Amino acid sequence: MTAVDTTATADDVRSAPPSPPSPRRLGGGRTERWVLLLSALSSFALVWVAYENLTPASGIVGFVLCWVVAFLATVWLAERELHGSTAATDQTMGLLIVLVGAAVVGTLATILGTVIVQGLKAMHLSFFSTTMAKTGPLSKATDGGAFHSIIGTFEQVGIATTISVPLSLATAVFLSEGRGRLVRPVRTVIDAMSGVPSIVAGLFIYAAWVLRFGFSGLAAGFALSILMLPTVTRTSEEVLRLVPSGLKEAGYALGSPRWRTTLFVVLPTARSGLVTAILLGVARAVGDTAALIATAAGFDSLNLNPFHGQQDSLPLFVYKQIRIGLVDSQTQRAWTGALVLLGIVLILFVLARIASSGQTVRLPRRRRSRTTQGAPE
Amino acid sequence: MTLADATVTLSTDAAEGHTLSASGVHAWFGSHLVLEDINLVAEANTVTALIGPSGCGKSTFIRILNRTHELVPGAQMAGEVILNDEDIYGPSSRPTVVRRHIGMVFQKPNPFPAMTIAQNVLAGPKLNKIKVTDPDELVEVSLTRAGLWREVKDRLDKPGGSLSGGQQQRLCIARSLAVHPDVLLMDEPCSALDPTSTRRIEETIGELRDLITIVIVTHNMQQAERVADHVAFFLAEENEPGRIVEQGSTAKIFEDADDPRTSDYVHGVFG
């Protein structure tokens, strides 16, 4: 600034910095607490009397649904009396949206909680070391294990990753460079592929491979690679497009050819984002069942050779146990398998998050959305 | 008529003016203090201009005056803003009602593109579910006050986006006027416009003065001198929050400022 600052007024700016008051609580416009409380109580009472007495024993889900509806209606009526119908609609819709969010979070928590609680019941160490070869319908829930399935899953997903990752990364680099006549059709095809149901991918491999060479872990790997391909490609492309073009130009300016620049500058810069992409793809492949039914087909004992013969996998293990589900022990085993599967998926998910947070270029999708982005200048 | 009032009416009597006064206003974005102890009175039926270099908090302050500041996540404020003897931040006042009483026109014209010109003017009553007995008359009166009626009266059913930038801005003024606010805030309303449109809007401001209290932010010193009765000079020293260095009648600020920084700024020495 100018010299004026320091002469006349520097003193009174610095000498008495008035300590600012604390910010005001900006209320107003929200439904008052007591309205909410009263509405909740009165609607509860109403639904209790009406719902429970008129249609006895109709279950907790129905009761909660009715209560929510009655609650929102009560709030709306009360708000309308107090502040008019526009404000009432605003508050009621806001509450509804918050409740829906809470319900979805609650459902997710219930799913995770159920799988964990049920899965732990028959969890035991030999689950990871034995197979189902000697286990029959009369065995206890803790008899037998999913060793063969876990091995199968690792082999099949390993094969799928080996096939799809190089292909996806090459396609992603191709798309991110964004030139040539092929780009548009390829992008459309990748989009279309991500919508192909996994059962269709399995059926395709069944027609193209299994009918000739029989069921095998390899066939399952092929089917899973079709599922991984679009996931890995699109996430990678997004990451690669964020690599600053200045970096590439720096590479060219040093006289290094395109391919060296891509391999040794672009890909390493986007490394952690690419890891995220791959992990998300693996997470999709690990849990998929439908693609395996017509390819690996499931097996009760260990088959280490993925190139020949039926093979089990963790999803197929769970699927089979729950499908027969004649006796509790089988259902219990299915829960335990589901818990292991959930564990693997959760680990992959967390690793993917960690990788993406360590990334030098940020994914655009993680961008936070705001009601108002600053003053409208 | 209070700021907590649920029943909404459109008052048409403009006889009585409305004074808007801010005292001890502070503003934060997150924990960052950007305005400190602002005291300013916008007298009824006058035009108050806020001037000052970029980033000194004029927009923040004017947004505090109609409770749009709090729409920014993390934004906070302290102090009082009084309209008609009531604190607009008081516990019983509602932001939506406050904003209806204190309208705002933005730097960039922002008509609703999907609505026609007439619908744009009537958007305020519609958003607030206010019954309008004679919509055609409200459209005509508002557009006339905004100085746009003669130009658009034959194409009221064309989309609002089909107008020129200056016309769009006057449409936005008409839209604000249609809810009959007591005060109209304008944040650099002419900075995106050509000189002719600017002149047109300045005339509009001159005509509105009799109806309404106006607070305007401007970077254009001639404009401030032309339209304002009262001028407040904001300044944020390096790493300090913005403060009002000096305020007073237009003549005093432009011809006989007490603070040398004020006269330097208004005469273009810095800023």
Next chain:
Amino acid sequence: MTAAPTSVEPRLLLSAPTRGDRIFRGILSGSASLTMVILALIGLYLLSGALPELRADGLSFFTSFRWTELGPFGIGAVLYWTVTIALISLTIALPVSISLALAITQYASARVAAVLTILIDLLAALPSLIFGIWGLIFLQPRLVPVSEWLSQHLGFIPIFNVHGTNFKSSAFIAGVVSSLMIMPIITSIAREVFSRSPQGEVEAAYALGATRWSVIKTVVLPFGRGGIVGGAMLGLGRALGETIVVVLIVSPTFLISPRILESGANSVAALIALRIGEAHGIAVNALMAAGLTLFLVTLLVNMIASAIVSRSRSGAGVEL
């Protein structure tokens, strides 16, 4: 300004790529083309597998309601139930997804929004098997009373009518469970378009005294309409192909009925999953024909979805 008259022509800037670069380009475009080849192969293999069956049964394959060991085959009812289950899940998922997206973009603080986004990504990452087992064992017993209640009180509406007393294994329950699975994808697209709402219009509405809900209704939702419709189509496509949840929950039927609360439904994907293991001869071809149908339908739905999203005002540049 137009280009100068013909006397000056822009020079062609040619640079001979190095051999390494040519090979590299070749690998890249080769891989990219391979993805197209794979998609084409899926269609071709399914088509060639399907032809014998389509020759045998002709159009009646799509219109008749029967499935025997050695034919004739008809997936009319299966298609009907596939679409019905998908529509049920969309009916539930769409409003929930829209309000989740609104919660994230319009209501929640930045931190809550980030947490919600992570949780929804997690929901998307869970395998359908987990939803299936949870839906079958945990949710179904708790939904049956709701079905009963609906049929008792709204039974006069044909879809809520129930013959008999078996409320398990219904299209409704399968639809509810698969709605959870398509919710994330619809939410993420709706979130993307909502977060692009024009700030100028939003502020203008607020400054006129609009409530948050009025702003959503007049600015945010109309602006995001293309994205919402496209996202819904995308969700529909996912629901049409959902296999495991349907296999685990519904009891298969080859008859059509409007009664969604009643036991018995089907889907193309479930049909294939249940029969492919033991199928022989022409039955395999029939399953191929069913798979081809599903493939083409999902492809079509997805194409329409992308087209809608990318053509809309809000969706330009949104990645599906």
